[in-house]
Amino acid sequence: MLSFMKVKFIKSALRPPEYPFPYKPEVAVVGRSNAGKSSFINAFVGQKIAKVSSTPGKTRLLNFFELNEQLYLVDCPGYGFAKGSLQEALSWQAMVETYLTSRETLKGVVVIMDMRRDWDDEERLLQKWFEHHKTPWILVLNKSDKLSRSAGLQRKAKLTKILEGVPIYLVSSSKKTGFDEVKNVLFKEWGK
Ligand code: GDP
Numbered sequence: 001m002l003s004f005m006k007v008k009f010i011k012s013a014l015r016p017p018e019y020p021f022p023y024k025p026e027v028a029v030v031g032r033s034n035a036g037k038s039s040f041i042n043a044f045v046g047q048k049i050a051k052v053s054s055t056p057g058k059t060r061l062l063n064f065f066e067l068n069e070q071l072y073l074v075d076c077p078g079y080g081f082a083k084g085s086l087q088e089a090l091s092w093q094a095m096v097e098t099y100l101t102s103r104e105t106l107k108g109v110v111v112i113m114d115m116r117r118d119w120d121d122e123e124r125l126l127q128k129w130f131e132h133h134k135t136p137w138i139l140v141l142n143k144s145d146k147l148s149r150s151a152g153l154q155r156k157a158k159l160t161k162i163l164e165g166v167p168i169y170l171v172s173s174s175k176k177t178g179f180d181e182v183k184n185v186l187f188k189e190w191g192k
Contacts (some may be wrong), residue, residue, distance in 0.1 A: 006068050007045045012061040019190050022062050022105035025191050026072040031112030033078035036142040039173035040112050071191035080122050107190035108136040115141035138167045145172040
């Protein structure tokens with residue numbers, strides 16, 4: 001598959017008037033903080049464009065990138081690290097839900113999850129939003145290198161039951177494995 005990817009940073013945005021003009025099909029990437037969302041994006045594009053383990057609490061924006069002059073990828077801020085900080089959770093929800101519901105070029109969402117974690121409240125909330133707004137999405141189980149193959153398949157089977165038909169992919173951002181199928185979804189299905 002694609003080994004070289006042309007990547008261009010477009011801009012950061014908080015509210016719809018700041019979003020870039022919707023020229024291209026768009027894909028959003030979300031994930032719990034520390035799931036490896038930044039590592040996934042960097043491995044996916046083959047360049048360090050997303051910050052790894054950025055400090056919680058600083059201004060968190062939607063970062064728009066253009067990939068291969070074909071689609072826009074939006075790096076959404078991580079959620080979940082501020083258990084107890086209701087204000088932060090609410091501002092994350094407002095920003096991400098506004099984006100998900102208002103972006104007419106959004107073709108799908110990639111949810112990055114540390115595959116050792118359980119499906120939790122925030123994931124259930126995302127799942128509800130996607131169902132309600134009929135947003136196509138896939139689940140990417142990251143850090144597959146941390147589990148044996150059979151343990152990984154067991155986790156996948158458990159989540160398959162919960163998600164009822166949502167495609168699930170296993171990747172390791174550290175070892176750069178499992179990316180071809182995800183690239184197919186983004187460039188051949190959503191990015192057309
Ligand atoms: P983010 O907060 O979701 O953006 O997560 P980061 O990309 O900053 O990754 C969080 C931590 O997990 C870092 O220490 C990464 O090195 C580590 N990490 C990310 N992906 C993988 C992976 O596939 N395998 C392993 N073993 N560690 C990973």
